[in-house]
Amino acid sequence: MQISNTAQKITPFLWFDGKVEEAVHFYTSVFKDSKIVSINRLGPNMMTATFRLNGMEFMALDGGPHYKFSPATSFFVKCTTQEEVDYLWEKLGEGGKTSRCGWLDDKFGVTWQIIPNALGELMYTGNPVKSKNVMAAKMKMEKIIIKDLQ
Secondary structure, eight states: OOOOOOSOSOOOEEEESSOHHHHHHHHHHHSSSOEEEEEEEETTEEEEEEEEETTEEEEEEEOOTTOOOOTTSEEEEEESSHHHHHHHHHHHHTTSEEOSTTEEEOTTSOEEEEEEHHHHHHHOSSOHHHHHHHHHHHHTOSSOOHHHHO
């Protein structure tokens, strides 16, 4: 496995069961500033890959059926606009399953939190009544809708 020379000290390492190549191509097509850095094959199959999403490095392994993803580990994606939330929710949610409060599992079983920056800005104003109302609105949502939080 090739390890790149990035300044990033900690790199998420994802274990897939037979779909590592599909996953790597999918993720790099969804996120801006993304690319496949390296691919290592064992015969015709991709065994490992290093790739970047929004400039953050990830590594992936086709490790077989021994381990599964769980929501206990998720990727929190900060979104600046509703359009970005909508885009990522649609792309990452396709073929997966959505949950409450901006959480979804993609078609590979990886859990994502698609969260607009506005959520934190609206919740943590120091006004407990407003915070409670924003939290109540969020709890009723799957995909976070900024205007409904306001």
